[in-house]
Amino acid sequence: MSSGKTHLAVGAVTGLVIALVDNKKHKLIHNPIVAPSLGAFFGKLPDIIEPAYHPNHRQFFHSTVTFSTISLGLYKAYTWEPETGFEEIIRGIMLIAGCSYLSHLVCDSTTPKGLPLIGKL
Numbered sequence: 001m002s003s004g005k006t007h008l009a010v011g012a013v014t015g016l017v018i019a020l021v022d023n024k025k026h027k028l029i030h031n032p033i034v035a036p037s038l039g040a041f042f043g044k045l046p047d048i049i050e051p052a053y054h055p056n057h058r059q060f061f062h063s064t065v066t067f068s069t070i071s072l073g074l075y076k077a078y079t080w081e082p083e084t085g086f087e088e089i090i091r092g093i094m095l096i097a098g099c100s101y102l103s104h105l106v107c108d109s110t111t112p113k114g115l116p117l118i119g120k121l
Contacts, residue, residue, distance in 0.1 A: 011043015029092030059119035
């Protein structure tokens with residue numbers, strides 16, 4: 001079962017992996033302390049938005065529609081060619097945030113409740 005600690009840990013590892021493998025690194029965002037910290041936050045974000053007060057808390061921000069939308073955004077961010085240092089920072093944040101958020105949804109999808117298709121808005 002995915003817990004808050006699991007989501008934090010998996011998000012942090014995801015952030016670190018993105019920092020290591022991204023081919024367009026930015027020294028601030030891809031720092032070995034900053035990247036896991038961002039990853040941990042965004043790995044926990046779905047449960048911040050939709051707190052786990054009961055077993056059926058998974059709604060729109062835990063859905064397969066959200067997963068698909070973030071995946072498309074990640075593809076766009078990955079293929080983006082930033083022209084300025086600020087754009088490089090934004091791209092790095094987008095990659096770490098998106099992958100860490102998806103790590104949360106992947107962890108949740110392995111539980112008996114899984115993910116709803118759309119959920120409630």
